[in-house]
Amino acid sequence: MKKYLMYVDGEWAGNELDTMDVVNPANGEVIGTVPYGGKKEAQAAIEAADRAFSSWSSLTAYERAGYLKKLQELMLENEEELAETMTLEMGKPMKESRGEVRYAASFLEWFAEEGKRVYGETIPSHLGGKRLQVWKKPVGVVGAITPWNFPAAMLTRKIGPALAAGCPVIMKPSRESPLTAVKLTELCVEAGFPKGVVNLVTGSSSQIAGELMQNEKVRKITFTGSTEIGKQLIRQSADQVKKLSLELGGHAPMLVMDDADLDKAVKGVVASKFRNAGQTCICGNRIFVQSGIYDEFVQKFSEEVQKLKVGDGLDEETDIGPLINKDGLEKVARHVEDAARKGAKVVTGGKPITVKNGMYYTPTVMSEVSEDMILMKEETFGPVAPIMKVETDEEAVRLANQTPYGLAAYVFSENVARGMKIIEQLDYGIVGWNDGAPSAAQVPFGGMKESGIGREGGHEGMDAFIESQYVSIGID
Numbered sequence: 197m198k199k200y201l202m203y204v205d206g207e208w209a210g211n212e213l214d215t216m217d218v219v220n221p222a223n224g225e226v227i228g229t230v231p232y233g234g235k236k237e238a239q240a241a242i243e244a245a246d247r248a249f250s251s252w253s254s255l256t257a258y259e260r261a262g263y264l265k266k267l268q269e270l271m272l273e274n275e276e277e278l279a280e281t282m283t284l285e286m287g288k289p290m291k292e293s294r295g296e297v298r299y300a301a302s303f304l305e306w307f308a309e310e311g312k313r314v315y316g317e318t319i320p321s322h323l324g325g326k327r328l329q330v331w332k333k334p335v336g337v338v339g340a341i342t343p344w345n346f347p348a349a350m351l352t353r354k355i356g357p358a359l360a361a362g363c364p365v366i367m368k369p370s371r372e373s374p375l376t377a378v379k380l381t382e383l384c385v386e387a388g389f390p391k392g393v394v395n396l397v398t399g400s401s402s403q404i405a406g407e408l409m410q411n412e413k414v415r416k417i418t419f420t421g422s423t424e425i426g427k428q429l430i431r432q433s434a435d436q437v438k439k440l441s442l443e444l445g446g447h448a449p450m451l452v453m454d455d456a457d458l459d460k461a462v463k464g465v466v467a468s469k470f471r472n473a474g475q476t477c478i479c480g481n482r483i484f485v486q487s488g489i490y491d492e493f494v495q496k497f498s499e500e501v502q503k504l505k506v507g508d509g510l511d512e513e514t515d516i517g518p519l520i521n522k523d524g525l526e527k528v529a530r531h532v533e534d535a536a537r538k539g540a541k542v543v544t545g546g547k548p549i550t551v552k553n554g555m556y557y558t559p560t561v562m563s564e565v566s567e568d569m570i571l572m573k574e575e576t577f578g579p580v581a582p583i584m585k586v587e588t589d590e591e592a593v594r595l596a597n598q599t600p601y602g603l604a605a606y607v608f609s610e611n612v613a614r615g616m617k618i619i620e621q622l623d624y625g626i627v628g629w630n631d632g633a634p635s636a637a638q639v640p641f642g643g644m645k646e647s648g649i650g651r652e653g654g655h656e657g658m659d660a661f662i663e664s665q666y667v668s669i670g671i672d
């Protein structure tokens with residue numbers, strides 16, 4: 197079993213610290229350890245990033261882009277090793293892990309280029325003796341706190357724009373999947389990022405995040421995780437008015453209207469619902485199907501779901517890997533039991549799979565679902581597809597919006613006017629229309645309502661790390 201280290205101020209660090217096990221959810225085996233760092237290590241990383249800020253932000257955008265492109269190249273060259281690390285530490289099937297490495301690398305390419313387009317402005321003056329300009333500046337040292345479910349892409353979606361803008365970073369990966377971050381850091385070292393520009397701290401979430409929040413040298417926190425933690429960060433950010441980008445929970449509705457192309461809809465719902473075993477913030481979580489096609493949809497969809505192969509993500513045949521841990525597995529079981537008790541029918545699946553120390557749950561379809569069931573109110577984060585019958589567009593829209601979340605929604609309809617009317621009424625930051633996989637580096641990713649603040653990806657993802665400085669120049 198390998199002992200991995202943190203990376204602070206251009207050095208591998210933390211050898212003397214207690215360690216934290218990283219466990220393979222497919223079999224419960226410990227696959228490595230990382231240091232259990234805390235406040236002191238976070239402070240050291242912040243100091244290093246702060247020292248690096250002036251020189252890193254003074255480089256040209258073209259020079260910074262060179263580092264990012266090198267990192268992108270290295271990621272693609274090391275796709276297999278990164279993918280395997282990801283699968284081992286969080287269970288994702290290899291085919292999805294490889295896809296995530298490419299997705300993660302695409303953020304580096306996008307932001308390397310986008311950094312060259314951080315334009316200022318010249319604004320016409322109301323007085324002859326003045327020139328009015330807007331200059332753009334990097335926000336400063338950035339803390340990037342990332343989740344276990346997309347250990348590579350959520351890092352690059354954050355550090356890509358931060359680094360391109362001129363901000364040194366402190367990465368704090370989740371305790372469940374820190375090894376992908378360690379591997380990415382190794383590639384950052386190989387790419388030659390200057391000392392202090394990229395730092396990695398593993399260990400106590402409360403101590404590390406606590407220090408990132410309270411240390412005045414950190415000017416921006418970018419976080420992906422639960423809405424509950426996001427709210428805590430908002431409270432903690434108040435004293436320093438620290439800048440925040442938050443990508444929080446979702447509870448995505450999928451609306452399948454009676455004019456949908458059924459095969460396309462089935463394919464789209466399977467792709468969204470079962471990506472990463474349902475452990476994706478934008479996974480479909482509530483499926484609303486119009487009554488005219490309800491029975492046919494449930495049947496076709498269940499047939500497809502039955503074909504999904506559950507197993508260890510290292511097995512190339514696997515479509516659905518294990519859930520991340522026991523808590524995740526128990527939550528899924530609790531949601532299914534609650535729905536069954538309240539009258540939902542288990543069409544397929546509906547039980548854990550007993551493999552010694554493996555956290556598996558069968559891909560599940562439930563019909564006859566109603567609003568009062570927990571899985572229609574809370575994010576299940578597992579391979580469970582609850583299907584509810586709806587009659588009208590109005591009812592579908594009302595039910596879809598009936599949640600504090602507003603991250604992603606999906607609509608399946610072949611009627612353009614109808615699709616547009618429905619989507620205009622959906623309070624969601626991302627909508628897939630006849631598309632179960634809307635994510636890409638060049639588009640804004642983020643939510644309305646309690647699903648977050650700000651957007652990642654696209655040109656908005658760059659803005660999140662830039663301050664506007666208005667300069668009024670008297671020339672007479």
Ligand code: SIN
Nearest residue numbers: 345346476477478635
């Ligand atoms: C997430 O679960 O937040 C990431 C999903 C994506 O980027 O597509």
